[in-house]
Structure formats: structure tokens, C-alpha cells
Amino acid sequence: MNDFTAxxxxxxxxxxxxxxxxxxxxxxxxxVRCDIPVRVFDRRARQSLDPAxxxxxxxxxxxxxxxxxxxxxxxFASGEGLADALDGVDLVYHLISTTVPSTSNxxxxxxxxxxxxxxxxxxxxxxxxxxxxxxxxxSGGTVYGNPSILPVPETHPLQPLCSYGVVKVAVENYLHxxxxxxxxxxxxxxxxxxxxxxxxxxxVQGIIPTFFKKIADGSLIEIWGDGSVxxxxxxxxxxxxxxxxxxxxxxxxxxxxxxxxxxxVNEILEIVQRYVGQQADVRYLPQRNFDVAQIYLDISKxxxxxxxxPLLSLDAGCAxxxxxxxxxxxxxNAAGYMEPPQ
Amino acid sequence: MNDFTAxxxxxxxxxxxxxxxxxxxxxxxxxVRCDIPVRVFDRRARQSLDPAxxxxxxxxxxxxxxxxxxxxxxxFASGEGLADALDGVDLVYHLISTTVPSTSNxxxxxxxxxxxxxxxxxxxxxxxxxxxxxxxxxSGGTVYGNPSILPVPETHPLQPLCSYGVVKVAVENYLHxxxxxxxxxxxxxxxxxxxxxxxxxxxVQGIIPTFFKKIADGSLIEIWGDGSVxxxxxxxxxxxxxxxxxxxxxxxxxxxxxxxxxxxVNEILEIVQRYVGQQADVRYLPQRNFDVAQIYLDISKxxxxxxxxPLLSLDAGCAxxxxxxxxxxxxxNAAGYMEPPQ
Numbered sequence: 292m293n294d295f296t297a298x299x300x301x302x303x304x305x306x307x308x309x310x311x312x313x314x315x316x317x318x319x320x321x322x323v324r325c326d327i328p329v330r331v332f333d334r335r336a337r338q339s340l341d342p343a344x345x346x347x348x349x350x351x352x353x354x355x356x357x358x359x360x361x362x363x364x365x366x367f368a369s370g371e372g373l374a375d376a377l378d379g380v381d382l383v384y385h386l387i388s389t390t391v392p393s394t395s396n397x398x399x400x401x402x403x404x405x406x407x408x409x410x411x412x413x414x415x416x417x418x419x420x421x422x423x424x425x426x427x428x429x430s431g432g433t434v435y436g437n438p439s440i441l442p443v444p445e446t447h448p449l450q451p452l453c454s455y456g457v458v459k460v461a462v463e464n465y466l467h468x469x470x471x472x473x474x475x476x477x478x479x480x481x482x483x484x485x486x487x488x489x490x491x492x493x494x495v496q497g498i499i500p501t502f503f504k505k506i507a508d509g510s511l512i513e514i515w516g517d518g519s520v521x522x523x524x525x526x527x528x529x530x531x532x533x534x535x536x537x538x539x540x541x542x543x544x545x546x547x548x549x550x551x552x553x554x555x556v557n558e559i560l561e562i563v564q565r566y567v568g569q570q571a572d573v574r575y576l577p578q579r580n581f582d583v584a585q586i587y588l589d590i591s592k593x594x595x596x597x598x599x600x601p602l603l604s605l606d607a608g609c610a611x612x613x614x615x616x617x618x619x620x621x622x623x624n625a626a627g628y629m630e631p632p633q
Numbered sequence: 634m635n636d637f638t639a640x641x642x643x644x645x646x647x648x649x650x651x652x653x654x655x656x657x658x659x660x661x662x663x664x665v666r667c668d669i670p671v672r673v674f675d676r677r678a679r680q681s682l683d684p685a686x687x688x689x690x691x692x693x694x695x696x697x698x699x700x701x702x703x704x705x706x707x708x709f710a711s712g713e714g715l716a717d718a719l720d721g722v723d724l725v726y727h728l729i730s731t732t733v734p735s736t737s738n739x740x741x742x743x744x745x746x747x748x749x750x751x752x753x754x755x756x757x758x759x760x761x762x763x764x765x766x767x768x769x770x771x772s773g774g775t776v777y778g779n780p781s782i783l784p785v786p787e788t789h790p791l792q793p794l795c796s797y798g799v800v801k802v803a804v805e806n807y808l809h810x811x812x813x814x815x816x817x818x819x820x821x822x823x824x825x826x827x828x829x830x831x832x833x834x835x836x837v838q839g840i841i842p843t844f845f846k847k848i849a850d851g852s853l854i855e856i857w858g859d860g861s862v863x864x865x866x867x868x869x870x871x872x873x874x875x876x877x878x879x880x881x882x883x884x885x886x887x888x889x890x891x892x893x894x895x896x897x898v899n900e901i902l903e904i905v906q907r908y909v910g911q912q913a914d915v916r917y918l919p920q921r922n923f924d925v926a927q928i929y930l931d932i933s934k935x936x937x938x939x940x941x942x943p944l945l946s947l948d949a950g951c952a953x954x955x956x957x958x959x960x961x962x963x964x965x966n967a968a969g970y971m972e973p974p975q
Contacts, residue, residue: 396814399807400753403745407803411742436813448788452810461749461803465741468794471778472738472922580814 292600293532297325299539304379306330309386316489317527318534319360328359332376335364368405370412377416382424382538392433395455396581402454410462414469424476426537427466429459431481431547431588442589445545452581470543478537483549483588487527488615502563503613506571516578518557523549523587526608529601536597546593550601553587562606566613634942635874639667641881646721648672651728658831659869660876661702670701674718677706710747712754719758724766724880734775734797738923741796748800756811766818768879769808771801773823773889773930784931787887794923812885820879825891825930829869830957844905845955848913858920860899865891865929868950871943878939888935892943895929904948908955
């Protein structure tokens with residue numbers, strides 16, 4: 292269960308699109324820890340490495356790993372640099388999103404231009420280059436819209452209420468089409484709400500790092516709605532183990548990746564207050580119309596077919612997160628990764 | 634059942650996007666016959682009015698109707714002219730597609746640019762202008778992919794195997810989102826394989842006019858596969874009655890619009906040979922990988938909720954078609970429509 296070694300990659304050359312992002316950094320770490328070389332494609336000036344916006348890197352990253360990482364910079368939306376990144380690759384992890392759910396409705400055309408057309412160009416280039424494997428991170432929290440069954444299975448109708456989710460569904464459909472018509476092996480992970488280090492804590496990506504930071508700093512927390520909104524939170528380590536299992540797979544499939552358990556925003560608040568040891572200063576705002584009330588995922592298909600299991604409960608995951616970010620930050624090398632301890 | 638009068642429109646000002654196309658021409662005709670004025674938005678140089686490519690117009694069109702039709706020309710993909718077309722409108726029929734299923738996979742980026750981004754721009758303009766009603770023609774033949782149930786109901790998973798279908802699903806999802814978040818009344822008709830006059834007979838839009846023309850001319854018919862492929866053919870008159878019913882509706886919904894009955898390509902061939910009274914010269918070609926083997930639609934939801942019923946069997950519809958196109962063509966006026974009989 293969750294096991295992964297270099298043998299699973301079987302000599303395949305791996306490219307991680309968005310390898311300097313939240314999930315990407317952790318996935319690249321995991322490959323490097325298994326002594327698997329990996330190429331990263333990301334933007335030139337990658338904001339997530341700005342210490343003002345992200346947490347310190349956890350201590351597991353303190354391996355001298357840059358020798359096994361090749362970084363290609365470019366622009367996914369325009370395709371610039373992508374051909375170089377794909378050269379000689381066998382397996383592509385597509386973790387790039389140019390938008391986030393909460394703001395995607397403000398400009399759906401930009402969402403389609405950046406994410407959907409960018410992915411269509413990627414698929415065309417992969418097909419031309421004979422690259423036959425992709426793992427795509429879709430969105431367990433948005434593709435279903437307001438679920439009529441809980442926990443929601445993969446077979447639930449897809450009725451997203453934000454452009455971010457509509458575009459994820461369209462990408463999924465194109466991947467399915469390429470799998471059926473052109474022999475692509477495509478594994479789609481509908482990831483719930485992941486949290487962990489390297490996540491922005493400016494409130495767009497995840498509430499857990501945001502709550503830890505704001506409660507520790509004594510600053511105001513603003514919550515849309517009354518805090519009763521329920522989501523499925525999953526620690527990034529558990530997402531990474533699913534990504535590794537999906538990349539080792541020889542068939543195509545679509546999988547919910549979450550904890551399988553729902554927690555309200557107010558429950559998160561309680562857990563975080565307990566670890567930080569301070570009371571939160573909270574203001575409740577009107578609910579947003581695109582926020583679904585309750586969602587958590589039926590993960591039995593991934594457990595069965597990926598031989599995967601989430602290992603960290605919300606409480607254990609928050610404990611790990613808090614323990615990690617309390618450590619002092621280490622200096623970074625030119626590539627933006629941590630230097631090994633002296 | 635199927636009844637429609639000016640009272641159903643209730644003074645709403647109607648715009649038909651693609652009003653010079655195959656379905657559009659018939660829909661505009663129907664409004665004019667009910668004495669309902671209608672605005673048409675279409676391309677400047679509309680190919681479908683080229684007599685070399687389309688059938689002669691049927692005699693029902695021979696009403697002096699141009700006084701009730703206002704034509705605005707422009708370009709849907711770029712949005713040019715669309716603001717003028719939308720000015721003062723209450724109900725939009727969106728019948729435009731810049732692609733067809735059979736060729737959409739050759740350039741999915743163009744498909745997304747033309748159809749999806751064009752529709753997002755339309756929705757934005759409608760929202761800004763306070764236009765709250767839309768009827769959209771989606772594709773009953775492509776959105777479901779290879780159906781696992783026949784006849785296929787609206788609740789079947791959407792797994793299109795061509796870009797045309799993927800884009801239709803994305804448009805449906807954006808319409809659903811606008812209905813949920815912004816109060817749009819959106820009715821989506823997943824139309825099966827429509828046939829009738831005004832349809833191109835160059836083989837991209839419909840096989841029935843193509844077969845009639847080629848058998849009558851004694852020219853070669855090429856069929857992808859062995860002719861066993863089953864589709865749901867519906868006469869354009871029955872599509873128009875569904876479009877009218879959908880426009881009169883006060884709630885949002887998604888409906889299959891077909892005959893509910895499957896017919897193979899070889900059955901069509903037999904019917905057409907019988908009416909023309911000549912044997913077809915047929916060559917069978919290898920099957921195409923994006924053609925689904927069998928599909929016909931469960932139309933019970935439309936029968937129930939739209940109070941609609943298809944009235945023409947395939948045999949009756951083919952008879953009507955053949956009877957109509959055998960009549961001599963009448964002269965056309967400057968707008969491209971038929972002059973009334975002398």
C-alpha cells in the first residue's frame with residue numbers, strides 16, 4: 292500500500308509541469324528521495340519561492356538534490372519552452388493551473404485561454420513526440436458542483452459552479468478522448484483540498500496554512516459564510532503517494548483523492564487554535580454563491596485500483612504541518628531549493 | 634402538444650444566432666409564420682445560401698417575410714457585431730457552431746477558440762445587457778460518447794470522443810453555472826441527427842440530403858465503416874417545434890431531442906433508393922475511430938416537460954424532403970430568401 296520505488300518508474304524519464312508549485316515541489320522531492328532524476332517545467336519568476344508568500348520548506352527537503360533535478364523555464368499558456376521540456380520524456384505530470392477556483396469566475400475567458408488551450412497544445416506536442424503517459428491533477432472540490440450523494444463517487448454527474456471546475460472537466464474530457472483515440476495512458480486525480488508546506492498562505496490556495504499563519508500572527512481571519520461549509524482536506528504527503536502510484540499505472544483511469552472525511556471550516560479553526568495555543572480573531576462574511584455547502588469524496592476506487600491509502604488524519608496532518616513550519620528556515624540555493632544542513 | 638403561437642413569446646424580442654444556417658433558417662421561418670418579428674445574426678457571406686451547396690428552399694418558405702426579419706451580420710468567433718445584435722433582445726437562440734464533429738479533432742484549439750470562447754463572450758455580453766433567456770443547441774450525437782445504455786437518457790455520463798462534443802459539454806456547463814449563479818434561464822437541447830432542406834449536402838452535416846443528391850445524380854456514395862452504424866435521425870420540423878417550446882419555457886433544463894429510434898446507415902440508403910427509384914453506387918471505407926457504434930436518444934423527458942412530440946417518422950420525413958426538393962427552385966431576394974410565388 293502506497294509503496295513506491297525507482298522500479299515503479301522503470302527507467303521512464305519524468306517531467307513535472309508546475310514542479311515549483313505547491314504539489315510539484317513535494318512530488319519532485321519524492322522522486323529525488325527515490326533517486327529518480329526528474330525534469331521540472333515552471334515559470335521563470337516563480338512566486339511560490341518568495342519567502343514572504345510561502346512557508347519554510349520542511350526538513351525532508353534538505354537533501355542535496357539539485358543534481359537530480361533539471362529545471363526548464365517557460366510559459367505554459369503560450370507554450371514557450373514546452374518543447375524543450377518535453378524532449379526525451381516518457382511520463383508527464385501536469386500540475387499547472389493558471390487560475391484558482393475562487394477567482395476563476397471573474398475571467399473565464401482567461402481561464403480557458405491559459406488552462407484549456409495550454410493543455411490542448413501540450414497534448415498535441417506529446418502526441419507528435421510520441422509521449423504516451425500523463426498524470427493530471429483535476430479538482431475533486433469543484434468538478435461535481437453541489438453533490439447529491441456524500442461521499443461523492445467518481446460516477447457522480449459533473450456540474451461545476453465555477454469556471455475552474457468547468458475547465459478541469461473539459462481537460463478531463465480531452466484526456467479521455469486522447470486515451471480512447473490515440474492510445475494515451477491518462478490518469479486523472481480529482482484531488483480534494485490539499486494542504487501542507489509550500490502552500491501559499493495568502494488565502495487563495497488553502498485555509499490551513501492561512502489559519503496557522505494568521506492565528507500565530509494574531510491577525511484577523513475572514514471566513515466566507517458561517518464556517519459550516521464542509522470540505523475534504525488531505526495532507527500533501529498523501530496526495531504525493533497517490534501521484535506516484537498513478538504514474539506507475541499502465542492503464543487509464545479517473546480517481547478521487549481525498550481523506551474521504553468531511554470537516555467544517557469551524558472544526559479546522561478549532562484544531563489550528565489548539566496547536567498554536569492562541570484564540571483566533573474571526574470575522575464571518577456573507578457566503579459566496581459558488582461555494583458548495585458540503586463535499587467529501589468517496590475514495591474507495593483509488594484505494595482499490597491504485598493500492599493507495601491516505602495515512603495522515605486531519606489532526607495528525609495539522610500536527611506535522613505545525614511542527615515543520617516552527618523550525619527555522621534554511622538558506623536556499625540558486626535554484627530556489629533549500630541548501631543541505633551544514 | 635407542440636403547439637406554439639405568438640402568445641408563447643409574450644412580447645419577447647427574439648434573436649437567432651446562426652439564423653441563416655440549416656436549423657436557423659427553419660426556426661426563423663417558423664417565427665415569421667407566427668407573425669413574430671425576429672432578428673438574425675449571421676456571417677456576412679453565408680455559404681449555406683449558395684445554391685450549389687444547399688437544397689432548394691421548401692415551398693412553406695415562400696411567404697413575404699423579410700419585413701419581419703432584421704439581419705445583423707458579424708463574426709461570432711471575434712464577437713464583431715454581436716453587441717448590435719443583442720441590443721434590446723429578451724431571448725437568444727444560440728445555433729452557431731464554427732466546427733462540425735467529423736473534422737473538429739483536426740484542430741481542437743480552433744474549436745475552443747471559435748465556439749467556447751465565443752460563447753463565453755456572448756454570456757458576458759448577455760449578462761451585462763440584462764438578457765436572461767437562452768436556448769442552446771447542443772449535440773445529442775456526441776456528448777455521450779459511446780453510450781452504455783440505449784436509448785441514452787440525459788443522465789448518462791458525458792464522455793465525448795470528439796472535440797466538437799467536448800466543447801458542447803463545456804458550453805453546457807457554463808450555461809448551467811450562469812443559471813445557478815446569475816439567474817439565467819437556459820434551455821439546452823441535445824439534438825440528435827437533424828435532416829431537412831437547407832442542409833449542406835457536401836457530406837459534413839447530414840447523410841440524408843447527401844444520399845438523395847448522390848443517388849439522384851448517380852454519383853458515388855462513400856460510407857465510413859460497413860453501414861451498420863446506428864443514429865437517431867430527426868426531421869428539422871420536429872427540431873423547430875422543440876426549439877419553440879424551449880424558448881417559451883420559464884425554467885432551465887437540458888433535453889434530448891431526437892426521434893428516440895435508431896436507424897443504420899444502410900437502412901437510410903434503402904429508404905432513399907426507394908424514393909429516388911434508383912440504385913446507389915456505394916463504396917465502404919474503413920470505420921473512423923471517433924464514430925460511436927450505436928446511439929439513439931431517450932426523449933421521454935422532453936415529451937413530458939416540454940409537452941413536445943416528434944411527428945415525422947424517418948420514412949415520412951424522407952418522403953417530405955424528397956417531395957420538397959423535386960419542386961423547381963424559386964428566385965431569391967437580396968437577403969437570400971425566396972421570393973413569394975408570382
